[in-house]
Amino acid sequence: MARIGRCWMAVFGLTLTTAACGSSDVIEEGTEVTPITRAESPDNEFTPVELEARVDNLVAELNKSSLEPMQMVVLLKELSGFFEPITTGANRAMGELEVTGNVLGPTDQSDDPTTSQDLQNQQVKQAVADGAAGIGVSPFDNVNAAAIDEAVANGVHVVTLDSDLAASKRSLFVGTVNKAAGATAANTLLAALPEPPGTVMIHGNVGPEWVDGYDRTQGAVEVLANAGYTPLVTQAVFFGDNETFDVDWMKSQIESADPPVIGFLGLFNISYRCVLAADAAGIPDVPIVAYDFDPKTVDYMRKGRILATHTQRQYYEGYLVPYILYGIKTIGIDATKQILAPLVDEQNRVNIGIDVVPADKIDAYNAFLDSIGSIQ
Known part of the structure; x- marks a missing residue:
C-alpha cells in the first residue's frame, strides 16, 4: 500500500502548523510504495553523528517493511520561542514520512497553568477521537498523565518530548536527559x-x-x-x-x-x-x-x-518524534528501541544529548543551526 498524507485539524483555540498534505485519500491497488527518503544531513562539526546514524538505521529498517499511511499529531506547549526548532524538526520528519499530521500548540499562553494543562488534555482526547495512531506530547505536569494513559488504553502510541511523564504509560521520552x-x-x-x-x-x-x-x-x-x-x-x-x-x-x-x-x-x-x-x-x-x-x-x-x-537540540527533539511514532506502529516498540539502543536508557528515555559550543565557535554553530533551519 502506498503512503499518503493529508491534513486534519483540531479545534478549541489551537495554532496549526501543516506537515505533509496530499490531494487524495484514495489509494489505488498496485500503487508503488515510495521509500522513505530523508533530507541530507549537514556536513558540520556540530552534526550529531550518532543520532543521525540511528535515524538512518531506523529508516533502512522501515523501508524493508510494509509502509502504511499513518495519522499522528505533535502537541507542544507553544510553537514559538524554545519550541520553534521543535516545530521545524517535527514538520520536516512528517513530510519525509508522508504521514497525515500536524504540530499543534495553544494560540495564547495563559497565566493560569491549569488552563494550559486542561487544554492539552483536550488536545490529546481530540487527537484520539480524530483517529490519530500516534501522539507526541510535551506535557505540562502530572495532571496530563491520565489523558496520556487513556490514549494508550485506546491503542494510541504516545511519546513525550521536552519534559517527561515517566509515571504515565508513554512508550518513550525524547529529549535532553x-x-x-x-x-x-x-x-x-x-x-x-x-x-x-x-x-x-x-x-x-x-x-x-x-x-x-x-x-x-x-x-x-x-x-x-x-x-x-x-x-x-x-x-x-x-x-x-x-x-x-x-x-x-x-x-x-x-x-x-x-x-x-x-x-x-x-x-x-x-x-x-x-x-x-x-x-x-x-x-x-x-x-x-x-x-x-x-x-x-x-x-x-x-x-x-x-x-x-x-x-539543547530542540530541532532533533522534534525531528525524532514522528520517526519514532512511525517506527512503533510499523515495526513495533521493541524493534524501534533496539535500533535506537545506544540512545535509550533503562527508563525508556531517548537521550538526544546537548551541543557544547566554545566561545570561538559561535559563528560556526550559528551556521549549523541555519543549515537545519533551526532558530535558537
Missing part, C-alpha cells in the same frame, strides 16, 4: 579549572520539586565533587524583577565561600548572571561556563567572559 546534561557541562568547566581544592559556584536548582532543574544540577554536582572540588549551588531566580537580587545573593555566597570560588557553572538560560556576580565579587578572571544560547550569554562569550555554553 538532564542529569547527563549537567555532567557534560561540568566536564566542560573542569578543563578550565585550576587544581583543587576550590569552590565551584553552580547557578542551578536546589529543590527536587522541579525535577529537570534538580537533575541537571545534581549531575554537575557529582562530577565536580568527584574531581575534588567543593560544589556550591545557588538557586537561580527566574520570576519577577530578580536579576539584582540574584546577583547580590551570589555575591554574598562568593564572599563567604571556603575554600574560595575558583569557577562558575550556569545551568539555565540566565547563566550570563554568573559574569555579573563574578564582577560584583571582584573575581572577574575566574572561568565561567554557561548553558543555553541566550543573546546575553552569546555577547559575553564574544567578549571572552564565558568560555563555552551548552545548548
Whole structure:
C-alpha cells in the first residue's frame, strides 16, 4: 500500500502548523510504495553523528517493511520561542514520512497553568477521537498523565518530548536527559579549572520539586565533587524583577565561600548572571561556563567572559518524534528501541544529548543551526 498524507485539524483555540498534505485519500491497488527518503544531513562539526546514524538505521529498517499511511499529531506547549526548532524538526520528519499530521500548540499562553494543562488534555482526547495512531506530547505536569494513559488504553502510541511523564504509560521520552546534561557541562568547566581544592559556584536548582532543574544540577554536582572540588549551588531566580537580587545573593555566597570560588557553572538560560556576580565579587578572571544560547550569554562569550555554553537540540527533539511514532506502529516498540539502543536508557528515555559550543565557535554553530533551519 502506498503512503499518503493529508491534513486534519483540531479545534478549541489551537495554532496549526501543516506537515505533509496530499490531494487524495484514495489509494489505488498496485500503487508503488515510495521509500522513505530523508533530507541530507549537514556536513558540520556540530552534526550529531550518532543520532543521525540511528535515524538512518531506523529508516533502512522501515523501508524493508510494509509502509502504511499513518495519522499522528505533535502537541507542544507553544510553537514559538524554545519550541520553534521543535516545530521545524517535527514538520520536516512528517513530510519525509508522508504521514497525515500536524504540530499543534495553544494560540495564547495563559497565566493560569491549569488552563494550559486542561487544554492539552483536550488536545490529546481530540487527537484520539480524530483517529490519530500516534501522539507526541510535551506535557505540562502530572495532571496530563491520565489523558496520556487513556490514549494508550485506546491503542494510541504516545511519546513525550521536552519534559517527561515517566509515571504515565508513554512508550518513550525524547529529549535532553538532564542529569547527563549537567555532567557534560561540568566536564566542560573542569578543563578550565585550576587544581583543587576550590569552590565551584553552580547557578542551578536546589529543590527536587522541579525535577529537570534538580537533575541537571545534581549531575554537575557529582562530577565536580568527584574531581575534588567543593560544589556550591545557588538557586537561580527566574520570576519577577530578580536579576539584582540574584546577583547580590551570589555575591554574598562568593564572599563567604571556603575554600574560595575558583569557577562558575550556569545551568539555565540566565547563566550570563554568573559574569555579573563574578564582577560584583571582584573575581572577574575566574572561568565561567554557561548553558543555553541566550543573546546575553552569546555577547559575553564574544567578549571572552564565558568560555563555552551548552545548548539543547530542540530541532532533533522534534525531528525524532514522528520517526519514532512511525517506527512503533510499523515495526513495533521493541524493534524501534533496539535500533535506537545506544540512545535509550533503562527508563525508556531517548537521550538526544546537548551541543557544547566554545566561545570561538559561535559563528560556526550559528551556521549549523541555519543549515537545519533551526532558530535558537
